[in-house]
Every structure is written in structure tokens, then in C-alpha cells.
Amino acid sequence: MKKAGIIMIIGCLMLLGLFKFPLWNIMLGAPQYPDPLGMNIFIDGIKGVKEFDIQNIDGINHYIGMKKIPKPDQMWEFSVFPIVIGSMVALGVIIGILGVFKKVSPYWFLGWLGVMAVLGILGMQDFNNWLTEYGTDLNPHAIMKMTYPDGTPMTYKPPLFGHQKMLNFNVDSYPAAGAYLMFFGMLLTLVAFFLGIKKSHKKQLL
Helix, strand or coil: CHHHHHHHHHHHHHHHHHHCCCCEEEEEEECCEEEEEEEEEECCEEEECCCCHHHHHHHHHHHHCCCCCCCHHHCCHHHHHHHHHHHHHHHHHHHHHHHHCCCCCCHHHHHHHHHHHHHHHHHHHHHHHHHHHHHHCCCCCCCCCCECCCCCECCCCCCCCEEEEECCEEEEEEECHHHHHHHHHHHHHHHHHHHHHHHHHHHHHC
């Protein structure tokens, strides 16, 4: 159980990477922008990949009636997510330490992973809802009013994952370094669970 507990601790600590690295990345490329514009989504705010990317994206969006990219204090998620991640890291480390000293069973590792997975799914759903609102709640007095062939107003929801063509822009949306660190950390907690179970079964056979 000692090795399983240590792996559990390491896995949980990897989530601290979310405080440093972006969780998601969205890039916009077009003929007039040979150097694509991009924004990195962190757990505490949205930043441009380059210094003036956010300003340029807001400028483009203004013409088609999209809102400005929100500041950290304009979305409750940017205040809550750091607290949630920090709390889950602390809880996971405590469970891992208890595992090292054989005070809890490996199923506590699995329980932590289950809670983290549910929180991750809820977070992705919330992110997708924001993208939907961001791309569909348009200013009716916008300078440019684009429509689909049937006459309905065009929407500009960026993809949650993958590539999408919007007007003359190619939009790519993919996980960033923080998401990969989180995934690998959660994978380590699963490894810790199976290692702990294997160790427990060996003891029962002796």
C-alpha cells in the first residue's frame, strides 16, 4: 500500500499544473491572419496566446455582434474552479498519505477519482454552455449580420473539441498542457488503486 499511496499523492499533485498551464486552447486562422490568433483558457481566466490576441479577437467579434471575451471577474467559474481544484488536490494528498500508512483502503483512491471525473464532466458541460452562449447571443445591431441559406441568423459557436470552419476562419479547439497533466494525474490515481488492490489480495492469500 505504501507504493500505491505515493503514486496517489504524485497523481493528485500533478493537478497543480492547472494553476500554471492552460486547460484549453482555441486558435483562429484566416488569410488575413497568417499568424493565427489564439486564446488559452485557464482555470482562473482567459489569456491571449500572444500579447494582443484577445484585443484582436474582440475587434473581429464586434463586427458580427459577439460579446467581448470575459474578464476573470465576469465569470463565477474563474473564482470557483481554483478553489475546487485546490480542494481536490489537498483531499487526494491526504487520502494518499493515509494510504501510505494503511489507514484507508484503495477504494478511497477510486472514490477520489470518481468525484474528480464527475467534476471534470460538469466543467466541460459548463464550458460548452459558455461557448454556445458566446457564439449565439449576438447583438442585433451588429455591423455585419450574416445569415444561413434559409435566412436564419448565423451563429459562431467555437467547437468544444476539434476543427470547424466559420466564415473565412479556421477554428481549432483542443486540450492544452494543463488538461494533459490533469488526465495523466488522474490516470496515476487509477494505477494507485489497482496497485493497492493487488497488494491487498496478496496479503489475503498469505
